[in-house]
Amino acid sequence: MPPSLPALIGCRYLLDVRSILRILADNIKRTGLPVPGDPGLLTSWSTGLDLPEKGDVILYTGGLYQLLPYIEEFAEYLEKLEGGKAGGLLLKAAGKLRRLASLSKIVVRPSRERLEYSRQVLVSIVELLKSAGVEIAYPRSVDSYSGVLLYDMGLDTVFKEHARKVAEALESVGAKTIVTIDPHTTHVLRKVFPRYVEGFAPTVKSYIEVLAENIDNLQFKQGDAGRVVIHDPCFYARYEDIIDEPRLLLGKAGYTVVEPRRSGRMTYCCGGPIESIAPRLSRRIAETRARELDEAGGEIIATLCPICYSNLRRAYRGLGLERDIQDLSILLYRRLGP
Amino acid sequence: MSIMLEKVLEDIYKGLEDPEFSMAISRSVSNAEGKHLRVKESYPYVEDLRLRVLEAKKKALENIDYYIDQLARSLERNHGVLHIARDRDEAQSLLGDLVGSGKLVIFSKSIVAEELGLREYLESLGNQVWETDLGQLLIQLEHGKPMHTTAPAIHLTIEKAARLVREKLGAELPSSPEPEDIVSAVRRFLREIYYKADVGISGANAVAADTGSIVLVENEGNIRLVTGYPPIHIAVTGIEKIVPSLNDAISYALVQAAYAGLFPPTYLNVISGPSNTADIEHRRVYGAHGPRELHLILIDNGRRQALLDPGLRDHLRCIRCGRCQWECPVWHHTANKWGGPTYGGPMGVLWTAITLGKEAGAELSMLCLGCARCDEVCPMEIPLSSLIRGLKRVYSSKI
Numbered sequence: 001m002p003p004s005l006p007a008l009i010g011c012r013y014l015l016d017v018r019s020i021l022r023i024l025a026d027n028i029k030r031t032g033l034p035v036p037g038d039p040g041l042l043t044s045w046s047t048g049l050d051l052p053e054k055g056d057v058i059l060y061t062g063g064l065y066q067l068l069p070y071i072e073e074f075a076e077y078l079e080k081l082e083g084g085k086a087g088g089l090l091l092k093a094a095g096k097l098r099r100l101a102s103l104s105k106i107v108v109r110p111s112r113e114r115l116e117y118s119r120q121v122l123v124s125i126v127e128l129l130k131s132a133g134v135e136i137a138y139p140r141s142v143d144s145y146s147g148v149l150l151y152d153m154g155l156d157t158v159f160k161e162h163a164r165k166v167a168e169a170l171e172s173v174g175a176k177t178i179v180t181i182d183p184h185t186t187h188v189l190r191k192v193f194p195r196y197v198e199g200f201a202p203t204v205k206s207y208i209e210v211l212a213e214n215i216d217n218l219q220f221k222q223g224d225a226g227r228v229v230i231h232d233p234c235f236y237a238r239y240e241d242i243i244d245e246p247r248l249l250l251g252k253a254g255y256t257v258v259e260p261r262r263s264g265r266m267t268y269c270c271g272g273p274i275e276s277i278a279p280r281l282s283r284r285i286a287e288t289r290a291r292e293l294d295e296a297g298g299e300i301i302a303t304l305c306p307i308c309y310s311n312l313r314r315a316y317r318g319l320g321l322e323r324d325i326q327d328l329s330i331l332l333y334r335r336l337g338p
Numbered sequence: 339m340s341i342m343l344e345k346v347l348e349d350i351y352k353g354l355e356d357p358e359f360s361m362a363i364s365r366s367v368s369n370a371e372g373k374h375l376r377v378k379e380s381y382p383y384v385e386d387l388r389l390r391v392l393e394a395k396k397k398a399l400e401n402i403d404y405y406i407d408q409l410a411r412s413l414e415r416n417h418g419v420l421h422i423a424r425d426r427d428e429a430q431s432l433l434g435d436l437v438g439s440g441k442l443v444i445f446s447k448s449i450v451a452e453e454l455g456l457r458e459y460l461e462s463l464g465n466q467v468w469e470t471d472l473g474q475l476l477i478q479l480e481h482g483k484p485m486h487t488t489a490p491a492i493h494l495t496i497e498k499a500a501r502l503v504r505e506k507l508g509a510e511l512p513s514s515p516e517p518e519d520i521v522s523a524v525r526r527f528l529r530e531i532y533y534k535a536d537v538g539i540s541g542a543n544a545v546a547a548d549t550g551s552i553v554l555v556e557n558e559g560n561i562r563l564v565t566g567y568p569p570i571h572i573a574v575t576g577i578e579k580i581v582p583s584l585n586d587a588i589s590y591a592l593v594q595a596a597y598a599g600l601f602p603p604t605y606l607n608v609i610s611g612p613s614n615t616a617d618i619e620h621r622r623v624y625g626a627h628g629p630r631e632l633h634l635i636l637i638d639n640g641r642r643q644a645l646l647d648p649g650l651r652d653h654l655r656c657i658r659c660g661r662c663q664w665e666c667p668v669w670h671h672t673a674n675k676w677g678g679p680t681y682g683g684p685m686g687v688l689w690t691a692i693t694l695g696k697e698a699g700a701e702l703s704m705l706c707l708g709c710a711r712c713d714e715v716c717p718m719e720i721p722l723s724s725l726i727r728g729l730k731r732v733y734s735s736k737i
Contacts, residue, residue, distance in 0.1 A: 017343050017704060021737045152708055154730025155737070234709040266372075269667045269709035277704055278347055284354055285667045285707075 017277050024149060024276075025158045032162070033063070033145050035070045042066050043140040045119040049126060055137025058175040059126070059207075062146040062185030065118045068306040069110030072314070074276065117327075118306070124333035125181050125207050131336055132214035136179065142169045148188040152273055160196050167197040177203045179210055181329075183235035183242070183305045191239070206236070208304065208328070212245035215252055220335045225254035228331065229298035231289070231312065232267035233305035246304055246328055253335040260296035268292070271315075272307035286315035294323065301325040341678065341690070343701040343733075350672045350705075359493050363485075363673050366492040370664045373599030374715065384596045387589040388717045394586035395578075395655045395718060398547070399645060405547040405580045406636065412550030416611030417624050418632040425639050429574070430459045432635055433539075436572055439464040441536040446554075446564035447471035448541030449487060449658065450574050450637055453680045453693055456539070468531055470560040472524055479506040485673040485682065487660035488598040493673050496520070528560075538564035538629070542575035543657075544590035545634070548583045549610055552634060555591035557604040565609055571629040573609070576637050578654040584608070590657060597659035597717045644692040649728040653688040655718035660685075662712035662722055668705055676705055684712040684722045687729065696732050703729035 024034055032039060042063045051059075129136045144166050150159035170178060180186040183206070190204040211218065228250055236242040243264050247257050262268040271285030290312050293301050301323060303309040309327055316323045353359045378384050398405050410420045423429035433456055437443060443465050445457060457478070460467050469475040473491035477484050479502045484490030491499065500515045509523035540561055542552045552573050554561050565571045581587050588606065595603040613628030624630055644650040663669045663683035668676055677686025678694065687706065691699025703726045712722040 018737045021734055025737065152727075152730075154703075154727060154732070154734035156731050156734070234707075234711075238710045238714060265714060266665075266711065269707045269711070271667070271707070273707045273709070274668075274705055278350070280354065281347070281350060281668070281671060281705070284671050288667070288670065 020276055021153055021155060024153065025155050028145070028147065028150060028158060028162060032165075033067065034149050035067065035074055037067075037070060039144075041070075042143050042145070045122045046126075046138055046140065049123065049138075051126065051136070051138040053137060053139050054173065055135055056176040057134060057136055057210075058142070058173060058178055059129075059136050059138045059181070060170065060178050060185070060189070061122065061143055061181050062148070062189070063144060064146075064148070064182045064185060065121050065306045067145065068310050069114035069118055071276075072114065072310045073110050076314070121306075121327045121329050122181070124327075124329040127336065128211055128218070128329060128332055129179070129207060131218055132211050133217040134179075134210055134214060137175070139173045139175075142173055144169065146185045146188050148184045151188060151192055152184075163193050163196045167193055167200040170202065171200070175202070177205060179205055179207050181207050182307075183233040183240065184307070186242075187235045187239045206240070206242055206245075208236075208242055208245045208249065211332070212248055215248060218249075218252065218336075219338055220253045220332075221337045223254055224256070225331075225335055226256070226300060227258050227298040228255040228300045228302045229258045229260050229293050229296040230263065230302050231260070231270070231293055231304070231308055232263055233303070233308050234267060234269050236304055237265055237267045246302070249332055250302065250328070253332050255300075255331065255335075258296050258298040261292045270305075270308040270311040272311045275311065282311070283315060283318060286311040287319055290315035290319060290321070290323075294321065299324065300331065302328050302331055304328045341694070341698040341701045343704055346676065346702060346705070350675050353493075353672060353675050358495050358498065359673075360671070362493050362495045362498075363670065366486070366489065367664060367670050370489075370599050373664070374597045374659075374661055374717075377596045377599060377601040381596070381601065384593065384601070387596075388593050391581070391586060391590045391593050391657070392655070392718055394581040394583070394590070395657075398581050399578065399651075399654050402577060402580070402642070402645065405582060406577065408547040409545060409550055409580055409636075412546075412548060413611075413632075413634060414550075416550045416632075417614070418550060418611045418634060421633060421635045423635055423637050423639070426454050429454045429635060429637055429639070430456065433572065433574070434459065434463055436570070436633055437463070437465060437537050441465045442531065442534050443467045443537045443539060444531060444535040444564050444568065445469045445471075445474070446538065446540040446556075446561045447474040447490070448539070448574055449484065449680065450541055450576055451539065452484060453639065453689075454574070454637065456574065468528070470528055470532070470564055471558060472521065472560075475524060475528075476502055479503070483674060483679070485675075486663055487658050487682070487685075488600070489660070532563045532567050535564075535568040537570045537572060538566075538568040539572050539574065540565050542573050542579050542634075543594055544587035545575060545580045545636075546582075546584040546587035547580055551584050551587060551608050551610040553584075553587040553591045554607040554609070555595050555603045555605070556607070557600060559605060561607055562605060565607065566613075566628045569625065569629055570631045570633070571609070571612075572633045572635065574635045574637065576639070577641050578656075580636075593717055594657045594659045597657070597661040597715075599661075599664070640693045640695070647696075649696070649725060650688065650692055652720050653685070653692065653722075653725055655720055656685050656689070656716075657718060658685065659717060661715045661717065665711045665715050667709060667711065668707060672705075676702065678702060684726065685720075687726055688720075688722065691729055696729060700729045700732035703727070704733055706730070 147162035271282040275282040469478045476491040485493040613626040615626040669683040674682025678690030681689035706726040
């Protein structure tokens with residue numbers, strides 16, 4: 001029996017959260033990705049880079065940087081839906097009719113500029129690692145989405161199955177160290193996978209930790225590179241205790257690090273984790289953070305996580321403020337050199 | 339009571355679209371955030387007290403029946419009476435029997451009383467009931483919900499508070515009142531009520547099993563009047579407030595005040611029985627200047643069940659200082675509109691799960707960012723974000 005009209009009217013301005021979760025779980029089960037797309041989108045950035053497939057130290061991107069332009073589009077679409085009268089109904093209908101893929105196809109169309117930015121981040125990370133003297137391999141067939149969103153949303157059954165597949169693939173290449181590139185993938189691989197996949201206990205390091213360990217090998221240009229306000233991501237700062245490393249690296253690259261209100265261990269969330277459930281609330285949190293980063297008085301705002309980058313960027317746009325917001329890897333890469 | 343995430347969001351969005359609400363919350367947050375750190379810097383021994391309370395709470399919760407028995411004996415020795423209520427209905431019925439009808443009843447602010455709907459229940463029996471904590475009185479006047487554990491009216495700007503006091507209490511206030519004007523008007527209004535009240539009802543910050551003492555911390559001074567002036571004092575609190583000793587209970591209240599950011603507390607009350615004197619021929623008489631009867635109603639309402647549940651058990655250590663609320667990015671934008679009908683914020687989601695069931699808490703859990711700022715500041719080291727993630731699993735198991 002369809003829901004009664006009053007029940008629907010009651011939430012006409014709101015998204016039906018369980019429908020969103022169903023779409024998410026369904027996408028991951030079908031394609032391994034949270035949004036529909038060709039799995040090749042995770043690895044296409046590495047074309048033309050001379051990266052070996054095998055090695056003791058391997059790069060596992062976890063896909064967040066590559067997927068973020070798509071997720072961002074999805075969230076914007078949801079926010080529009082939420083603001084409109086059809087939100088709850090449309091998603092519910094989509095879920096019911098199992099036309100999930102067609103709905104998502106309409107949603108996901110990121111701009112060339114956003115896709116290019118993600119590619120630049122990934123290339124910068126690889127170049128930084130190479131400059132630090134790290135022999136990094138990239139087994140393309142093993143790279144995948146880590147499933148972190150499933151874990152965050154409490155979709156444990158789907159997550160567990162997904163984690164098992166990812167762990168099996170990672171174990172098959174027999175690497176000594178897995179290098180991750182974003183805080184969520186770092187955390188989920190290092191602390192969560194071992195709880196869900198029996199016997200999985202690899203050495204996982206964020207590329208930021210690896211760069212800091214090899215900081216003496218990194219050569220940066222001389223001179224003052226400007227004042228950078230650092231936005232610590234929650235997962236690095238509180239879950240993984242990665243706080244000093246980005247500061248060390250920025251300092252060596254010639255930047256003056258400016259601490260905003262609420263930084264380091266007490267850093268503030270960008271609102272990202274609830275953007276697909278409560279887009280308007282998520283945006284308000286992002287705006288609060290964007291304002292306080294702005295008040296810190298730097299020239300550039302540095303993010304260390306694709307979700308933070310995306311959310312803060314949208315928040316500034318919403319506030320009508322043009323701000324130079326850059327991923328840490330881009331800031332470090334542009335200072336490489338004698 | 340069923341809670342639906344979409345309905346909760348609807349109310350949250352109303353708040354986001356209300357500039358007065360958002361401004362009031364944001365002002366309070368910038369005053370309160372991180373305040374516990376400044377307290378701890380000035381009074382380093384607060385850390386020792388915190389560790390003492392943490393151990394005391396763990397010990398008491400692991401042996402709850404032992405300590406309830408000990409408390410009952412201690413209270414009896416002091417000529418107080420212990421009552422135990424399993425749920426909301428039993429609590430209301432017990433209180434109804436003690437108070438009766440046609441009485442003037444004053445409350446000193448108790449979130450457990452809110453949880454159990456006690457004010458409304460006593461009103462329905464034909465009693466005249468007044469809250470005496472200023473913030474809580476404003477909540478009563480607007481028929482609203484407390485928006486923070488220790489600062490219930492933080493969502494009200496001075497203009498709105500003045501409007502309520504003018505309209506509902508008939509107080510005369512200047513056209514652009516200062517906070518002092520509102521405080522004075524409420525003080526004048528409540529003076530006579532204190533004097534005439536038949537029953538005073540308080541909560542408890544902590545209860546000491548070894549001495550049967552109820553410990554209450556406050557700044558306004560209303561708790562001393564509510565618990566000291568009327569002939570009958572009834573305290574209502576959850577079983578999780580029991581700690582082994584009076585030393586633990588006093589530490590508990592001090593830690594609560596420190597983490598609420600209100601330190602030193604203006605008043606610390608220890609109540610171990612009805613007022614009494616032995617000044618005439620050294621013969622003990624109960625009912626001297628203060629109450630002649632003291633009742634303590636201990637509430638279960640889901641707490642015992644939660645003790646058996648690894649997904650909720652740790653949360654019974656919560657001392658409701660409200661620190662997690664002051665530090666939570668979601669709460670900064672929603673106040674207690676997120677957290678449940680009585681409680682709010684990260685700790686509220688879990689108290690709702692304890693008192694109204696895990697499914698209710700699960701609906702609310704989905705708005706948690708998992709950012710773990712709450713974990714970082716909780717004096718009782720409750721892994722709030724992990725427990726809330728556990729509730730997300732309950733929610734998502736039903737997709």
